[in-house]
Amino acid sequence: xxxxxxxxxxxxxxxxxxxxxxxxxxxxxxxxLNVANGEFVCIVGPSGCGKSTVLNMIxxxxxxxxxSIEMDGRTITGxxxxxxxxxxxxxxxxxxxxxQNIGFGLEYGTPGEGMTPAQRAQRVRDYIELVGLNGSExxxxxxxxxxxxxxxxxxxxxxxxxxxxxxxxxLGALDAQTRLILQVxxxxxxxxxxxxxxxxxxxxxxxxxEEAVFLGDRVIVMSSHPGRVKADILIxxxxxxxxxxxxxxxFGELTDRIWTLIRDxxxxxxxxxxxxxxxxxxxxx
Amino acid sequence: xxxxxxxxxxGRLPSEGGALSATxxxxxxxxxxxxxxxxxxxxxxxxxxxxxSYALFIAAWWLLAAWNGNPIxxxxxxxxxxxxxxxxxxxxxxxxxxxxxxxxxxxxxxAVSLALPLGFAMGLSRRLESFxxxxxxxxxxxxxxxxxxxxxxxxxxxxxxxxxIMVYVAFFPLLLNTVSGVRSVDRRLIDASRTMGVSRRAVLxxxxxxxxxxxxxxxxxxxxxxxxxxxVAAELIGAPSGLGFAIEWYRQLxxxxxxxxxxxxxxxxxxxFDSMLRALQRKLTPWHTGASA
Amino acid sequence: MSTAGxxxxxxxxxxxxxxxxxxxxxxxLLVWQVWALTLESDTRAPYPIKVLTTFLxxxxxxxxxxxxxxxLGRVIAGFCFALLLGCGLGILMGAxxxxxxxxxxxxxxxxxxxxxxILPIAILWFxxxxxxxxxIVTYAAFFPLLVNTVHGxxxxxxxxxRAATTMGLPRWRIMLRVLLPASLPSVVLGARLAMGVAWTxxxxxxxxxxxxxxxxxxxxxxxxxxxxxxxxxxxNAIVVCMIVVGxxxxxxxxxxxxxxxxxxxxxx
Numbered sequence: 018x019x020x021x022x023x024x025x026x027x028x029x030x031x032x033x034x035x036x037x038x039x040x041x042x043x044x045x046x047x048x049x050l051n052v053a054n055g056e057f058v059c060i061v062g063p064s065g066c067g068k069s070t071v072l073n074m075i076x077x078x079x080x081x082x083x084x085s086i087e088m089d090g091r092t093i094t095g096x097x098x099x100x101x102x103x104x105x106x107x108x109x110x111x112x113x114x115x116x117q118n119i120g121f122g123l124e125y126g127t128p129g130e131g132m133t134p135a136q137r138a139q140r141v142r143d144y145i146e147l148v149g150l151n152g153s154e155x156x157x158x159x160x161x162x163x164x165x166x167x168x169x170x171x172x173x174x175x176x177x178x179x180x181x182x183x184x185x186x187x188l189g190a191l192d193a194q195t196r197l198i199l200q201v202x203x204x205x206x207x208x209x210x211x212x213x214x215x216x217x218x219x220x221x222x223x224x225x226x227e228e229a230v231f232l233g234d235r236v237i238v239m240s241s242h243p244g245r246v247k248a249d250i251l252i253x254x255x256x257x258x259x260x261x262x263x264x265x266x267x268f269g270e271l272t273d274r275i276w277t278l279i280r281d282x283x284x285x286x287x288x289x290x291x292x293x294x295x296x297x298x299x300x301x302x
Numbered sequence: 303x304x305x306x307x308x309x310x311x312x313g314r315l316p317s318e319g320g321a322l323s324a325t326x327x328x329x330x331x332x333x334x335x336x337x338x339x340x341x342x343x344x345x346x347x348x349x350x351x352x353x354x355s356y357a358l359f360i361a362a363w364w365l366l367a368a369w370n371g372n373p374i375x376x377x378x379x380x381x382x383x384x385x386x387x388x389x390x391x392x393x394x395x396x397x398x399x400x401x402x403x404x405x406x407x408x409x410x411x412x413a414v415s416l417a418l419p420l421g422f423a424m425g426l427s428r429r430l431e432s433f434x435x436x437x438x439x440x441x442x443x444x445x446x447x448x449x450x451x452x453x454x455x456x457x458x459x460x461x462x463x464x465x466x467i468m469v470y471v472a473f474f475p476l477l478l479n480t481v482s483g484v485r486s487v488d489r490r491l492i493d494a495s496r497t498m499g500v501s502r503r504a505v506l507x508x509x510x511x512x513x514x515x516x517x518x519x520x521x522x523x524x525x526x527x528x529x530x531x532x533x534v535a536a537e538l539i540g541a542p543s544g545l546g547f548a549i550e551w552y553r554q555l556x557x558x559x560x561x562x563x564x565x566x567x568x569x570x571x572x573x574x575f576d577s578m579l580r581a582l583q584r585k586l587t588p589w590h591t592g593a594s595a
Numbered sequence: 596m597s598t599a600g601x602x603x604x605x606x607x608x609x610x611x612x613x614x615x616x617x618x619x620x621x622x623x624l625l626v627w628q629v630w631a632l633t634l635e636s637d638t639r640a641p642y643p644i645k646v647l648t649t650f651l652x653x654x655x656x657x658x659x660x661x662x663x664x665x666x667l668g669r670v671i672a673g674f675c676f677a678l679l680l681g682c683g684l685g686i687l688m689g690a691x692x693x694x695x696x697x698x699x700x701x702x703x704x705x706x707x708x709x710x711x712x713i714l715p716i717a718i719l720w721f722x723x724x725x726x727x728x729x730x731i732v733t734y735a736a737f738f739p740l741l742v743n744t745v746h747g748x749x750x751x752x753x754x755x756x757r758a759a760t761t762m763g764l765p766r767w768r769i770m771l772r773v774l775l776p777a778s779l780p781s782v783v784l785g786a787r788l789a790m791g792v793a794w795t796x797x798x799x800x801x802x803x804x805x806x807x808x809x810x811x812x813x814x815x816x817x818x819x820x821x822x823x824x825x826x827x828x829x830x831n832a833i834v835v836c837m838i839v840v841g842x843x844x845x846x847x848x849x850x851x852x853x854x855x856x857x858x859x860x861x862x863x
Contacts, residue, residue: 078493098499108490111589112512125508127499159589177498352700359701375720432612437619443848444841447799447817451824451833452641531709535799538711546712553715561719565712572707 021090022051023218024075024181029084030243031070044070046243048084055216057207059233061226061275063283067244068222072185075220076102088181098127101179105186107170109158115169116141116154122177144172147206164195171206182207182219188228200231201260209257226279230271231258238278241285248278377559382566385559394548398564399571402537402544405461406529406575409468413525416469417476418518424477425484425514426506438477446471446532454540464536464544471532472525479521483514516590519583526579530572545571641830646838649831658819663839666815669725670790670797673732677789680733681740682782688741689748689778690770702741710735710796714803728800728815735796736789743785747778780859787851794844816840 031045045067052058060068073079075086077096086093088100096102109118120141123129129137145151148168158166167187174182188196188203208216223229229236230252238248252271254262262268342350360379367378377385389395424431446467457463487510495505537546545568552560583590624643631642653659688695710731717727751774759769801817816836823832 076497078496096493096496096499098497100497102494102497104490104494106490108488108494110491110509110512112515112587121495121508122498122500125498125500125504126495157589351696355697355700356704358697432615433619436616437623440620440841443844444837445795445798445844447795447802448820448837448840450802451820452830452837454824455828455830455833527707530707531711534709535711535803538714539803549712549715553719556719558719561715565708565716568712569704569706569708573704576707 021054023054023056023088024050024052024220025085025087025090026050026071026075027085027087029071029074029081029086031067031074031079032082043243045074046245048245050237050246050249052218052220054218055213057216057219057221057232057234058237059221059223059229059235060237060239061223061229061279062239062244062247063241063279063285064224064287066239066241066282068224068239069185070244071239072102072183072220072222075181076100076183078102098122098177099179100181100183101174101177103170103174103182103184103187105189107158107166107190109166109169109173111158114155114157115145115150115161118158118169119144119173119176121173126177128177128179140176144176147175148172149202163191164199167191167199168202171203175206180218182217184219184221186222186224188225189223196225196228197260200228201258204232204256204258226272226275227263227268230254230268230275231263236271236275238275241282248275250275374556374558377562381559382562385557386563386567389560389563395567398543398545398548399567402464402533402546403571403575405464405544406468406526406533409465409529409533410472410522410525412465412469413472413476413529414522417473418480421477421480421518422484422511422514425481426510431481438474442474446528447535450536450539459540459542461541463540464533464546467536468529468532471528475524475528476518476521479517479524480514483517483521484510486517487513516583516587519579519587519590523576523579523583526575527572530568530575534568639828639830641834645831646834649829650835650838653832653835659835659839662814662816662819663843666797666801666817667843669728669815670732670793673729673797674736674790674793676729676733677736677740677793678786681737681785681789682744685741685744685782685785686748689745690774695745695749702738706738710792711799711803714800717800718804723804725814727804728797731800732793732796736793739788739792740782740785743781743788744778747781747785748774750781751777780855783851783855783858787848787855790847790851791844794840794847798840 027049029045029048030043033042033044035041048067048071050058060071062068070079074081075093077093077100093100110121113121117124120129120137123132123137123140132140145154148171150165150168150172153161153165158169161169167190170187188199191199207219221229221232233252236250236252237246238250239245240247250271254265254267254271363379367373367376370376373381386395420434424434449467449470450463453463453466457466491509491513492505495509500508533544534546534549537544538550539546541547545564549561549564549568552558552564628643631638631640631645634640650659684698688698713734714727714731717730721727721730755773755777756769759773764772797815798817798820801815802821803817805818805821816839820833820836823829823836
């Protein structure tokens with residue numbers, strides 16, 4: 018671990034006040050994490066463990082109840098274009114075309130400051146090319162498939178040139194087959210083949226363990242109620258990640274290890290007992 | 303047997319049609335059932351159905367009028383048609399239509415300029431809403447019609463009466479829908495904009511306003527429908543011109559064909575206006591699928 | 596600049612303090628009263644205190660209660676007619692695509708024709724009096740009931756019907772046990788809307804009929820309002836009537852919403 022992590026979370030916790038439905042809850046407690054520049058870190062955990070809450074705090078959309086979050090040594094106080102976010106449901110403006118959506122931050126936000134309209138248009142075109150959406154520039158989100166919308170959201174994220182990419186289950190709304198394809202695409206677009214120092218730092222939330230192992234340099238396993246870091250696992254698989262890696266023994270070991278860590282929590286999350294409680298006897302009809 | 307099954311029990315998914323079958327069923331996820339007959343395009347078949355329905359309606363009307371035998375109570379379709387032609391020829395048709403339509407347009411413009419800014423402000427500020435909403439909710443149940451006597455006293459018979467009533471009647475759906483539209487803006491869109499460093503002003507202009515537009519448009523259509531109903535009532539009681547006035551005027555003269563003719567005209571003009579609004583809705587908010595009233 | 600302050604649907608329930616709820620209405624009342632005080636003492640203009648005393652007087656004399664009862668009676672009668680016609684036809688149209696497609700253009704054609712526009716015809720047929728007013732109410736209440744019933748029946752999730760079929764239910768049972776309960780929310784919504792327009796329609800009809808027949812035999816709150824306008828020129832009484840109209844409308848709406856909740860506990 019370097020001495021100057023890109024992101025440093027120290028003892029971060031998040032408490033939510035009582036609502037009509039629940040009492041006060043601690044969603045995240047004592048969460049600490051250092052992320053180096055150019056690292057791709059995946060966070061996995063059972064449903065409701067607070068992964069998205071952590072992401073929201075790094076993004077500055079939510080304030081931490083305790084602890085500190087720093088980027089390049091500066092405390093984070095609010096959202097900004099230096100930390101781009103990709104939401105699970107993409108959050109595309111329905112009234113704008115693909116082009117307009119990708120250029121939204123450039124047009125009205127901070128990333129585009131100092132750029133001429135021509136420069137902005139070129140940048141939009143570059144990213145449309147990068148994510149492979151040529152020909153769909155004038156389409157509206159409701160005319161696109163889920164996979165295409167995801168790519169628009171990704172292009173918008175990258176076009177704004179953030180230093181850190183925060184991705185909240187970006188592939189969650191897609192079917193399994195599209196997801197596998199887009200995982201490879203995502204790595205390519207992220208710049209897997211570049212040198213570490215030229216890559217963007219990325220935090221990727223997912224509940225899909227295989228996805229996390231396939232994509233990440235590290236996988237943080239979270240426990241729930243309250244959410245904290247249960248394990249920090251280095252993924253020593255070679256880059257660029259190939260499809261065949263999914264079949265490799267090492268891949269299997271890593272996913273197995275992570276699943277073992279999560280399993281009990283996952284059972285609890287769906288309201289059942291632990292695997293030890295489930296009946297093992299055959300039921301004769 | 304085949305026909306009996308061509309209904310709910312056959313599991314066929316609802317297809318596009320008139321308003322009663324216009325909204326897409328949630329179960330079919332927006333998929334339109336395939337055309338039963340190949341060859342004739344959908345719009346042509348639909349026009350055929352409409353024409354056939356009206357033909358049957360007019361035939362039934364004819365029979366009923368013949369059976370009733372009282373031309374004042376129920377004039378036959380032919381005399382109504384002739385009456386309409388006469389009215390068109392001497393310009394009365396156009397005159398009353400224009401008068402009523404102008405009043406509606408003026409009233410809606412006023413209502414929009416009052417309701418939209420207030421609605422936006424209320425939508426954005428919970429505090430403002432908590433103050434204004436009680437007064438709104440107190441006034442809303444008092445229908446526009448109930449205001450007519452008081453308004454008659456204040457404005458007398460004339461142009462202002464229908465316009466006042468219509469502004470009142472159109473105000474509430476516009477206000478409520480604007481507030482609702484602002485409130486229902488997808489939180490995620492705001493969040494996304496904040497993570498792109500978009501300023502607060504730009505978020506309001508570039509995200510909140512466009513995102514709330516569909517609901518506002520629905521409110522506008524509702525407001526028009528209410529206003530169109532109110533204009534007839536108001537003119538019937540308290541105006542010297544307009545379509546509402548006309549039907550009452552000719553009733554007193556016991557000239558039924560003209561009464562019926564104007565009533566049909568009220569329906570037609572109202573329908574045309576609403577079609578225009580629907581087209582406007584499609585143009586302005588094409589992404590808003592499965593809209594509306 | 597942070598937009599965190601935007602009070603947009605963040606899901607947290609809003610509790611309004613009582614003083615906030617009362618503030619603007621009370622202020623409006625106060626301004627109104629003060630304005631009236633600046634007028635001459637024998638002014639016709641209505642103002643809150645006078646409205647209150649007029650209300651008490653009208654109630655004590657029995658004029659208000661009897662007019663209210665008359666209007667309510669008509670609205671309920673008209674509503675029941677419309678219920679039979681609207682729901683009956685609605686069920687038929689909802690279950691049969693062909694019928695629906697055939698009748699739909701006619702229904703849509705009548706939609707922009709307000710109940711009041713039918714009034715002259717009603718007067719031609721029935722003269723000025725209760726039957727005319729009743730027919731207007733029925734016409735008004737008919738459409739929301741019809742449209743919502745059709746919508747309810749025709750939008751029953753086909754999968755529910757298919758599931759019932761695969762469990763061997765006969766068609767009439769499916770109608771009773773699947774279609775009707777599934778369409779009930781829509782029908783009740785239609786009833787609530789219908790009640791609202793019916794109440795407006797009866798007031799309008801009574802007002803107009805009262806105006807045409809010179810305050811004659813129609814009775815009801817609408818006609819009473821017209822009398823106060825044209826004959827006694829008692830603006831305070833008019834305001835009393837307006838408020839009563841509003842209160843009844845609100846109560847009717849609340850009652851229907853409560854019925855909605857009661858009838859359909861499975862709805863969130």
